[in-house]
Amino acid sequence: MAAGAGAAHLPRAAGPCPPGVRQNPRPGRARLQRAHPRLLLARPLPRRYRPLPLYAPLPRGPQQVHLSLRPQGMLSARGPPCRPHHPRPRRRRGPPYRPVCLHRPDRPLHQDHGGLRPNASTLVSLLPLLAQHGALFQGTSIHAYCLRACLEQNEEQVLIGTALLDMYAKCKQLVYACRVFHGMPVRNDVTWSALIGGFVLCDRMTEAFNLFKDMLVEGLCFLSATSVASALRVCASLADLHMGTQLHALIAKSGIHADLTASNSLLSMYAKAGLINEATMFFDEIAVKDTISYGALLSGCVQNGKAEEAFLVFKKMQACNMEPDIATMVSLIPACSHLAALQHGKCSHGSVIIRGLALETSICNSLIDMYAKCGKIDLSRQVFDKMPARDVVSWNTMIAGYGIHGLGKEATTLFLGMKNQGFAPDDVTFICLIAACSHSGLVTEGKHWFDTMTHKYGILPRMEHYICMVDLLARGGLLDEAYQFIQSMPLKADVRVWGALLGACRIHKNIDLGKQVSRIIQKLGPEGTGNFVLLSNIFSAAGRFDEAAEVRIIQKVKGFKKSPGYSWIEINGSLHAFVGGDQSHPCSRDIYHELDNIMVDIKKLGYQADTSFVLQDLEEEEKEKALLYHSEKLAIAFGVLSLNEDKTIFVTKNLRVCGDCHTAIKYMTLVRNRTIIVRDTNRFHHFKNGQCSCGNFW
């Protein structure tokens, strides 16, 4: 098959033929290659990349084409009509178009402008701009102009073809990008990179990697730092470290490892895979680092729960006089959220204000999330209200913030405001909204929003939506309905869905259903320890310690380790962490003394230890002792000692807050006249005047 055969698009022919080669009929691939051994000839794409035709072949020959600017600022091509296979969209009524010249936008094209026309260079400069803004309509107009103006000079064909391909890819029109690619008789490394990058952009990772492999088959000369960067991104996204290391070897062999783009991509791949030590070593080996090198390591640390390491990277960056940009700060701010480190978060906020980045949408989104997760939902709302431009992430983050604070009504109101302001909710919006209803016990509302999502917005529920729904129903006490809901799901329920039901079995102490669900989970293969722990806790809470111990033995045999529970508190910008019965803190004696006093006082008010939360078979007295020094109680006692009465005590726990502690903390607010906020893995508990904001529903 001749190179580019079947192409009806811009790179219709290779332009002026190389000497000795006839243009028509098209020369055979082998003949052309013999005549010009250095010419890189494209092969037809494999069938899987071949798209449907967009336009029928156009008549050849120079055509008069005008590019016009619509009143709304949209470019349009005028000239001999295209012959599309499908009807063209109808023009909107409105004032007549004002034709303009592309390279002289101040002068209309129909006026005399010295015979100047946009040439290949003009268009190649313009197309990336359109791609950047996702201006598909204008890009298509340029494509039409290229066809009509016969911009087919051989050396320009690759440039224009690649720029068009990239424009379509950035506009997520892969069918058309492939069409252009397929029609190009000559391609270069940039062409391949642009198409692979397009597949990555559209999250079609496997196809992107297949394309990368096809590129290598086509010729190693196409291998570049750019295409490797996209391929490494695929490996990171698919968590395919094996493929990533193979690519690393390929990079080293091909000699592009010295390229900073390639190095940063490798660094990012290792960091995202959680190999922070390896990533750090790799980072240290990069001779001349840029902001992206620091950003890649920093975000890798945050994404893998190593927030403290992220701060160290940021410190290093500052020590090297490297100015953090938007992406750096957007990566750093969530580190404060993870640690619930409000002081650090406020410092980061100040830092973005000083740098003039405080009103950037992505920065504001991070700040909304940070303040919400640091217990300051009112500050989240302030940031949200002051944003000059919001996107769907801003709304989702604010709704999620209300959700974790148990403010389901506020979340619903905000969602209605979102609709009124013309923002289209996405699938994540409904996850946030249903989860917010779930945290507030708004079962009917949650069901309504699930139906609205599917019927009104046509959003197909994902597994995450089903998890939220099961959580909503089961947590609300509708265990049987939740079970029926799982049975009726069109998707096969995974461990997380059943895990949500099992969690509710623990809350509502339904042992029979818990055992049944647990058997299902074990057949599916439990992920991590959570489900074993839940089942064991269900047995323990019912006093069936033998069976609880049995589950723990199975857990041990299967090699799962339970993560230890711990709590931490930020005092004057320093974080203090405690595990249960911890005596390692320098102020340990004072902390224990204060906690003992508090316990005496709250017992006077009627507090009684709920020993059902002790998960081992101990004597009653020992059980009370085990509860007494839970990590959250120790952290609160340290907060009472360290903070003035008017200050809120804010404690974070890596697990769900213990039920006995939940009761004790309510009493603590009374005997020490304090406001206490506890953030656990699920939500916030605002304790004040003997009450908790969760209404005992968590």
Next chain:
DNA sequence: TTAGGGTTAG
């Protein structure tokens, strides 16, 4: 003409 680090949910 291409590319490397970024925010939300579960």
